[in-house]
Amino acid sequence: MNINLEELKNDRQRNSEERMKFIEFWAEYVRTHSDKEWSKQQNVIIDSQIEHAHNLVKKKSS
Amino acid sequence: MIYDKNKREIKLDRELSKLDNFVLEFTKFLSDYVIVSGYVSILLGRSRNTEDVDLLVPKMRLEEFEILWKKIHNAGFECINISIVSEAFDMLNEHAIRFYKGIPMPNIEFKMIKNNLEEYSFKNKIKVRMGKEVLYVSPLELQIAYKLFLSQGGNEKDLEDAKYIYELFKEKLNKEELLDFVSKLDVKKEFEKIK
Numbered sequence: 596m597n598i599n600l601e602e603l604k605n606d607r608q609r610n611s612e613e614r615m616k617f618i619e620f621w622a623e624y625v626r627t628h629s630d631k632e633w634s635k636q637q638n639v640i641i642d643s644q645i646e647h648a649h650n651l652v653k654k655k656s657s
Numbered sequence: 658m659i660y661d662k663n664k665r666e667i668k669l670d671r672e673l674s675k676l677d678n679f680v681l682e683f684t685k686f687l688s689d690y691v692i693v694s695g696y697v698s699i700l701l702g703r704s705r706n707t708e709d710v711d712l713l714v715p716k717m718r719l720e721e722f723e724i725l726w727k728k729i730h731n732a733g734f735e736c737i738n739i740s741i742v743s744e745a746f747d748m749l750n751e752h753a754i755r756f757y758k759g760i761p762m763p764n765i766e767f768k769m770i771k772n773n774l775e776e777y778s779f780k781n782k783i784k785v786r787m788g789k790e791v792l793y794v795s796p797l798e799l800q801i802a803y804k805l806f807l808s809q810g811g812n813e814k815d816l817e818d819a820k821y822i823y824e825l826f827k828e829k830l831n832k833e834e835l836l837d838f839v840s841k842l843d844v845k846k847e848f849e850k851i852k
Binding site for chain 2: 611614615618619621622623625626629630631633634635636637638640641642644646648649652
């Protein structure tokens with residue numbers, strides 16, 4: 596299999612830059628919106644992962 | 658979110674997540690502590706999750722630890738590492754121990770303060786007030802520089818945490834203090850990436 600390492604490295608670099616741009620965007624969003632508004636969105640990510648972990652444990656033990 | 662840097666206080670009107678409630682439930686058993694690392698940025702809005710919450714407490718004697726251990730266990734928390742209090746205390750003197758409730762994720766990484774940087778975090782902690790609830794977190798300038806230091810290990814998550822707090826508070830940070838930590842932790846190159 597031929598792997599184009601240069602292309603992969605460029606992709607990684609682009610991905611990293613895009614993530615940094617998103618961090619800037621999200622920090623601006625948090626600064627300009629009410630705490631209630633951004634935290635509701637943030638909690639979707641946080642709570643769903645914790646709920647998922649609980650459900651997995653329940654499933655395994657049943 | 659309002660940061661009063663003179664009072665070292667952040668007022669947050671956020672909806673509490675399951676992670677926040679977990680941390681608040683644990684910290685109510687502690688008279689003195691400071692939260693450091695990833696959860697600080699999450700509490701302040703960073704859009705990611707974590708498996709553990711790093712928490713530092715001042716050095717304590719075995720007798721004090723035994724009382725705390727009992728209270729924590731009565732509330733349903735368990736230690737991941739060990740179930741014998743004296744052995745947990747010995748372990749705590751060497752490194753961190755972890756507490757969880759029900760399932761291992763999330764958990765509290767519980768450490769006693771051992772170095773100057775941790776001592777600084779504790780002495781200069783910031784109060785985060787969320788209605789009636791309060792949490793104490795490390796000073797933002799140190800938090801940013803320390804995350805940059807951790808990012809030297811190649812972890813993008815740490816660099817992004819530093820970037821997030823920097824972006825969020827850049828107009829209110831103590832620049833002199835931040836640059837001092839950046840220099841002391843030798844993270845000038847990393848700091849350039851988030852500016």
